[in-house]
Amino acid sequence: MTHLPLNLTLPNRPPPPPRIFLNAGDFHFGEAPLQLETLLGSCVTVTLWQPRRQIGGMCHFLVPSRAKTKEEVLDGHFADEAFALFDQAILKSGCRPEQFQAKLFGGGDMFPQARSSLNVGENNIAVARQFLKQRGIPLLAEHAGGAGHRKLIFDLANGEVQIRFADKLKAQTHG
Numbered sequence: 191m192t193h194l195p196l197n198l199t200l201p202n203r204p205p206p207p208p209r210i211f212l213n214a215g216d217f218h219f220g221e222a223p224l225q226l227e228t229l230l231g232s233c234v235t236v237t238l239w240q241p242r243r244q245i246g247g248m249c250h251f252l253v254p255s256r257a258k259t260k261e262e263v264l265d266g267h268f269a270d271e272a273f274a275l276f277d278q279a280i281l282k283s284g285c286r287p288e289q290f291q292a293k294l295f296g297g298g299d300m301f302p303q304a305r306s307s308l309n310v311g312e313n314n315i316a317v318a319r320q321f322l323k324q325r326g327i328p329l330l331a332e333h334a335g336g337a338g339h340r341k342l343i344f345d346l347a348n349g350e351v352q353i354r355f356a357d358k359l360k361a362q363t364h365g
Contacts, residue, residue: 207222207223207224207345212248214252216266217250219245219283222245225346226247228250234250234269234296236318237342238290239349240285244347247276249266250266251267251272253268269321295342296315297315331351341354
């Protein structure tokens with residue numbers, strides 16, 4: 191029997207960056223080192239990243255908007271309010287919207303067998319694109335639509351988004 195020495199030294203690896211999980215309706219804006227993570231169905235996530243300063247954020251909204259009443263606090267469940275939160279964060283950072291890069295994810299059809307004229311996912315995708323265009327924020331990448339859910343991890347150090355997509359239609363046709 192061979193015994194390993196007890197004083198093994200492991201290579202010096204930096205600790206992984208902190209990670210924050212965003213639930214539906216959540217919004218977070220911060221700086222590297224930080225990773226933002228979420229799980230999407232028909233909801234949409236938009237990531238914004240400013241490469242020079244390694245700052246950015248992520249929203250996770252459910253629907254385009256809600257009926258407004260006076261003096262409501264901004265709520266990230268709604269696209270128009272999630273983008274208002276982005277506007278505030280960008281202004282506070284001292285940057286301009288067009289200095290950020292956007293990526294858009296989600297908007298999946300969670301019930302592909304139910305033939306319906308109302309597709310929440312498609313509406314969410316369209317409104318996200320519209321808000322980005324209005325602000326002059328370039329949309330660099332998109333993984334949207336389809337029938338399934340996505341898991342995302344957005345790294346503020348490099349702007350990369352890792353994605354895993356589970357396609358409901360393929361899963362149903364293959365067993």
